[in-house]
Amino acid sequence: MTSEEFLSEVQTSVDGYVAQANDLLQKGVVIPSIKGIDISDIDIKFFDGYLEAGISVSSAFWLAVADFFGEWKQSILTKRIPVSKYSSIKDLIYL
Numbered sequence: 149m150t151s152e153e154f155l156s157e158v159q160t161s162v163d164g165y166v167a168q169a170n171d172l173l174q175k176g177v178v179i180p181s182i183k184g185i186d187i188s189d190i191d192i193k194f195f196d197g198y199l200e201a202g203i204s205v206s207s208a209f210w211l212a213v214a215d216f217f218g219e220w221k222q223s224i225l226t227k228r229i230p231v232s233k234y235s236s237i238k239d240l241i242y243l
Contacts, residue, residue, distance in 0.1 A: 186212070 149157075179187055186209060193200045203209075 173192070179190060181187065187203055189204045191202045
């Protein structure tokens with residue numbers, strides 16, 4: 149398989165998935181909440197080679213974001229481990 153054939157095969161596959169996504173988006177896809185954060189009011193614009201997205205947020209959105217980061221902070225704080233057990237900060241990142 150040449151590089152041109154491989155690129156053509158990959159591009160055909162990607163084009164198929166993009167076409168499926170476009171069909172679903174035109175029909176109206178319900179976007180689920182992520183960690184309790186509602187992002188259903190999202191505006192997505194596709195351009196050649198990139199996309200642009202924007203959301204309208206409410207005070208409830210920011211409260212959900214604050215709760216998420218609070219829980220994340222607590223999960224990090226509960227993993228307090230003496231640094232001396234590790235040879236570098238890299239070892240701590242992958243806990």
